[in-house]
Amino acid sequence: MNTDGPLLRVENIKKYFSSRKQFLGSAPKTVKAVDDVSFELFRGETLGVVGESGCGKSTLGRAILRLHEPDSGRIVYDGTDLLSLNKSEMRDYRQRMQIIFQDPYASLNPRMTVKELICASLDVFGIGTKAERIDMVLDIMEKVGLPLEYLNRYPHEFSGGQRQRIMIARALVLNPDFVIGDEPVSALDVSVRAQVLNLMKDLQQELSLTYLFISHDLSVVRYLCDRVMVMYLGKVMEIAARDELYSDAKHPYTQALLSSIPIPDVDAAKRRIRLSGDVPSPFNPPSGCRFHTRCVNARPECSQSEPELKDMGNGHMAACHFCDH
Numbered sequence: 286m287n288t289d290g291p292l293l294r295v296e297n298i299k300k301y302f303s304s305r306k307q308f309l310g311s312a313p314k315t316v317k318a319v320d321d322v323s324f325e326l327f328r329g330e331t332l333g334v335v336g337e338s339g340c341g342k343s344t345l346g347r348a349i350l351r352l353h354e355p356d357s358g359r360i361v362y363d364g365t366d367l368l369s370l371n372k373s374e375m376r377d378y379r380q381r382m383q384i385i386f387q388d389p390y391a392s393l394n395p396r397m398t399v400k401e402l403i404c405a406s407l408d409v410f411g412i413g414t415k416a417e418r419i420d421m422v423l424d425i426m427e428k429v430g431l432p433l434e435y436l437n438r439y440p441h442e443f444s445g446g447q448r449q450r451i452m453i454a455r456a457l458v459l460n461p462d463f464v465i466g467d468e469p470v471s472a473l474d475v476s477v478r479a480q481v482l483n484l485m486k487d488l489q490q491e492l493s494l495t496y497l498f499i500s501h502d503l504s505v506v507r508y509l510c511d512r513v514m515v516m517y518l519g520k521v522m523e524i525a526a527r528d529e530l531y532s533d534a535k536h537p538y539t540q541a542l543l544s545s546i547p548i549p550d551v552d553a554a555k556r557r558i559r560l561s562g563d564v565p566s567p568f569n570p571p572s573g574c575r576f577h578t579r580c581v582n583a584r585p586e587c588s589q590s591e592p593e594l595k596d597m598g599n600g601h602m603a604a605c606h607f608c609d610h
C-alpha cells in the first residue's frame with residue numbers, strides 16, 4: 286500500500302445518462318448526473334457529500350466503485366487509476382472498496398440467515414476455508430454489536446438498526462480500507478441513527494477505515510465527517526473542513542442548506558434562507574452557474590458564465606463568482 290498522498294483522488298469524473306425513450310421521434314435527452322467532479326480523500330478521514338435529491342451524490346459514489354462506469358476522468362486509488370483496470374484486475378480493489386446502502390431490508394435476501402449473508406461476501410472473493418469463514422463471521426458480528434446467538438436468524442427477525450449492522454458486517458468482513466456509506470442511516474429512527482453513527486465512528490478507529498459518507502442530512506454529516514463537499518446538479522459547489530464549512534460557508538447554496546437545519550431558536554428561524562422552487566430538471570440545467578435560478582445573490586452575469594471552483598485558502602474551495610467578496 287502506498288502511504289504517501291491521498292488514498293483516493295477523483296479527477297474530472299463525468300457520468301452522463303441518456304434517456305432511451307423518444308417521444309414522437311425527439312432526440313434522446315442527457316442527464317449530466319456527475320459533471321467534472323474532482324476531489325481528494327485522505328487516509329483515515331471521512332468526507333461527507335451533501336446536497337438535495339438529484340444532485341448526483343449517489344451516482345458519484347457508484348462511479349467511484351465503477352458500479353456506474355464513468356464516461357471520462359480518472360479515479361486514482363492508492364496510486365492506481367481504477368479506470369485503466371480490466372475486470373479481473375479490478376477484483377482486488379472491489380474487495381478493498383465497499384459500499385453500505387440506505388435500505389438494508391431491500392439489500393438483504395430474506396431467505397438467507399445472517400451467517401449465510403455475511404459468508405456470501407467471503408464466498409464471492411474466495412476468502413478462507415469453511416471453518417475460517419465462520420470464525421470471520423463471528424468476529425465481525427461481535428465487532429458490529431450483533432449477538433452471536435442470532436447467527437442463524439433471518440433478516441425479518443431483526444430491527445432496522447440491527448439489519449443495518451448486518452449490512453455493515455457484510456462490508457467489513459472483507460477487511461476493506463475504504464467504505465462508501467450511501468445514506469446509511471437515513472431509513473433509521475433518530476434514536477437508532479445515533480447508535481449506528483457511533484458504531485461507524487468506532488469501527489473507523491479500530492479498523493483504520495476511510496469513509497465517503499453520502500447524506501442529505503447536514504446534522505448527521507456534521508457529527509461524522511472531517512470535511513464536507515456540497516453538490517448541486519452534478520457539480521461541486523463547495524468543499525471545506527467541517528468546522529469551517531458550518532461556521533463560514535462561502536457559497537450561497539451551502540448557506541441556504543445550513544440555514545434550513547432545524548434548531549429551536551426563533552431568531553435563527555427568521556434568518557432562514559428559503560430556497561425557492563425545486564431543483565431544476567437535470568435534463569436541462571440552467572446556463573452559467575447552475576444555482577442561479579434559486580440564488581438570492583444572483584446577478585445577470587451568473588447565467589452567462591460558469592464559476593470555477595476557487596481556492597479561498599486553507600483548502601476551502603467554492604464555485605461562485607462573488608463569494609470571495
Ligand code: SF4
Pocket residue numbers: 536537538574575576577578580581582583584587592604605606607608
Ligand atoms: Fe449565486 Fe451567482 Fe454565486 Fe451562482 S455565481 S452562487 S448565482 S452569486
